Amino acid sequence: MAKKQAPPTVPPTGPEAEPAGKGKLKLILVIVVAMLVAVGLSIGGTLYFMNKGGDLGDDKAEEAATTASGKQPAIYEVLMPAFVVNFSNKGRQRYMQVSIALMSRDQAALDALKVHMPLLRNRLVMLFSSQDFEALKTPVGKEMLRQQATASVQELAQKEIGKLAVEQVLFTNFVLQ
Template sequence: MAQDEGLDVGAEDGKKGGKKKLIIILVVALLVLGGGGAAAFFLLMGGDDTEAAAQEETASAEMVQTDGPAIYLEIDQPFVVDFMISGKQRYLQLNMTLKSRDQAQIDAVKIHMPLIRNSLVLLFSSQSFDELQTVAGKQALKTASIAAINQILTQETGVGGIEDVLFTNFVMQ
């Protein structure tokens, strides 16, 4: 009988141990599922941050006014650049006016004018004198000038805003 009782006690311990194992497995499963759910939540929240950043970028791009009357800013001092062509010194004198529809960006151009002038002088002096004599060369210079100005404005203010560059005087000698 003692042996029979011993077997019964072992059987009861085995049943209790089985219940403990089942509880441990359930707890571990819940932790894994909970961890997976938390990870998914944080990853989805990270996606919202990306969407929020994209929305902020879109909002800042929308901050530049694209409709309304045109505002012009004449750059007072002409740009003068010299070229050395076949041993002869050649000059380019260029006056320009900027066009925008956003007064805030016109004000930003005024504030950052030294940086903009520097960038434009470097751009103009890097051009080919012969190419600037053609209409296509002048159009390419105009496009490059708009890009250079908007790049500086984007670096300094977060948005561009210059629509066009108008060459009001273009003398090559």
């Protein structure tokens, strides 16, 4: 009994040559690459148009803000170190720590005021140490102290440099103990 031998198989050539698994893998790879390119182009186009329009818009918005309100942008000068003063309250020693920032719209006037910083700090320390602890515990008392500090700094600026260099004194940190 003779067994039949099958003719030798020749590997197919052409489109039928690839197994089904490799064809699907290539298709998925092409789709993923196409999606990545589309997302990249979308992000790139968005950034290009936002940046292009943003530069012109920022300049126009800044000019409009200064001309419409007539004011320059605010400049802040933080006074370091923070003020720490002590005062007596009903025989008990109390402490206050205040961090201050000066708000101005004129950098030249603010720089001129920096020359008189020891005098300014002295005025503020004297003002802070003369306060009543009970009044400072309330928000109204803190706001009154801020307004007094603003008036004191403006008075010093007017006297020393001839103009109001500081628009407001701002408390950035306020601790009572």
